[in-house]
Amino acid sequence: MRYVLFPGRHHLLTRFQADYLRTLDATVIWAVTSANHENTKRNPIPYHRREAAIERLSALTGLHSIVVPIFDTAPTNAFAEVTLKTVAVVTGLDLTPDNTVVACSTPSVSALYEKLGYPVQGVEEDEERPWEVLLRLAAGDETWRDLAHPATIDVYERYRLVEAVRTAVNDPLVGDEGGLTATRDYRTYAEAFADAADRKWKAVAGYVRPGRIVDIGCGAGSLLELADREPGLHESDLIGVEVARHLYQECVHKKAQGVFQNANVYFYQRNVLGGAIFADRSIDTTLTFALTHEIWSYGKQRASLRQFIRRIYDHTTPGGVWINSDVCGPDDPHRQVLLRLSTADGANPAKPRRDLNSEDHVPAYVGSLSTRARLDQFAVDFAFPFDYEPVGDDTVRIELGAAMDYLTRKDYLDNWLSETQEQFCGLSFADWRELLAEAGFELDPSSKPTRNDWVIDNRIAPVAALTDTDGRPLDWPTTHLLTVARRGRAL
Incomplete structure (x- = not known):
């Protein structure tokens, strides 16, 4: 055989791999899968660092290697064909069953190549696999160095990747694919944020201090696009930080397409709870929205x-x-209230479902329920349990905070399974004032709780009514806040 096709993510190379490949005496085609992924649990190392380690291994061992990036695709039985076609396009090589053996130890992947007629050689069938060695590293087990090839150790140490791997793999918040939740529809999420960007920017632009401006949780960069158009900020650095891979990649794409006129626009994929991102006293304005x-x-x-x-x-x-705009709970979240909900605007099943998952047509099912029945479904799916007591067919006795958590979320059908993992009314404005003071911030007088009257008038009031426990009507409470928090100039 002239070629060895070696598909895999190749985040870590082992001594065993190097020794094994040398015995095959052929050109090794390293098909590096998930090449467009980085900084996630499944793919902690960027492609260019993986490629550097492969080239370093080849130089140290004398292997004749060709490295090909394979971008991630949706799960498909045509994965082998996609990989082979990518190799042909990138290198011009025609890999056939007559000139190529596939080196692979993953049975499901091996089967795809065998179906095309390629001979397959297992690599680590009786050895510890690279991902298992990487998990040793993530767990702080220094014996990973005994199994990893010196090329990987060299690249990891030069580019400080050991801690990066540990942070990504052990991160308690970020999912396998680089996001807070696996069920979020990022397309609708980004579109909704973009639609509101003008309104959000107008509300905060007057408080922005020029210099280094960072938008944490920047989504697809819509707010920074507006900041980029401000004449008074043309000499500022505009920095976006986003944890979700899908949104981060959209930011990078926009920059590559020339959306931003300011040359000093930067994007980073980071989890802000994973450690400090910026040096102390280095940012003039921080923006956070939702x-x-x-x-x-x-x-x-x-x-x-x-x-x-x-x-x-x-x-x-x-x-x-620091300018923060987000949802906010009522001042008295534990107050008992009566909440009357329409039963005439949808179905009223005897019991809520307890088996909703991403495979179901969740938006259609939840959307078919009446407002009253949807509360029962919300109570099942919501990650923050609450109690409520039916009082007649259409009314419940419930705490005000729980009532508003439901009412402000009941129409988020496209992302129901992710939105029900989030609590909107966990903090009141008074709680925010206390937290900011604890950190040392001074709250600007412009900071205030607000109510989204459009949501009240169009989404909530037509199907719900709120009273105290004696039946007296209550005003709808706070739904959002804007805080402008300043750090004092004193040392």
């Missing part, structure tokens, strides 16, 4: 949010500002 409730929800509630606020305080320059 982010802090996610830190509360996916982390350890108040403890995680307090840690996040302290990190922002640390990286803020004296006189700098």
Whole structure:
């Protein structure tokens, strides 16, 4: 055989792999899969560092190697064909069953090549596999160095990848593919944020301090696009930080397409709870929109949010500002109220389903329920349990905070399974004031709780009514907040 096709993610190379490949005496085609993924649990190392380690191994061992990036695709039985076609396009090589053996130890992948007629050689069938060695590294087991090839050790040490791997693999918040939740529809999420970007920017632009401006949880970069158009910010650095791979890649794509006129626009894929991102006292303005409730929800509630606020305080320059816009709970979340909900706008099954998952047509099913029945389904799916007591067919006795968590989420059908993992009403404005003071921030007088009257008038009031326990009507409470928090100039 002239060629050995060696598909895999190749985040870590082992001594055994090098010794084995040398025995085959052929050109090795390293098909590096998930080449467009990085900084996730499944793919912690960027492609260019993986390629560098492969080239380093080849130089040290004398292997004749060709490295080909294979971008991720949706699960498909045509994976082998996609890989072979990519190799042909990138290298011009025609790999056939007559001139190529496939080196692979994953049975499901091997079967795809065998179906095309390629001979397959197992590699690590009786050896510890590279991913298992990488997990040793992530766990702090230094014996990984005994199994890893010196080429990997060299690249990991030169580019400080050991800690990067441990951070990504052990991150308690970020999923395997680089996001907070595996069920979120990022297309609709990004579109909704883009639609609201103009309104959000107009609300905060007057508080932005020029200099180094960072948008944490920047989504697809819509807000930074508007900042980029501000004449007064043309000499500022505009920095976007996003944890979700899908959104981060869209930011990078926009920059490559020339969307931003400012040359000093940068994007980073980072989890802000994984460690400090910016040096102390280095950022003039921090922007966060619809982010802090996610830190509360996916982390350890108040403890995680307090840690996040302290990190922002640390990286803020004296006189700098943090502008935060997000959802907010009512002032008295534990107050018992009566909530009347329509039963005439959908189905009213005897019991809620307890088996909804991403394979179901969740939007269609939840959307078919009446507002009253949807509360029962929300109570099952919501990650923050609450109690409520039926009072007649269409009314429940419930705490005000839980009522507003449901009412502000009941129409999020496209992302029901992810939205029900997040709590909107975990903190009141008074709680926010206390947290910011604990970190050392000074709250600007412009900071205030607000109510989204459009949502009230169009989404909530037509199908719901709120009273005290004696039946007296109540005003709808706070739904959002805007805080402008400044770091004092004193040393």
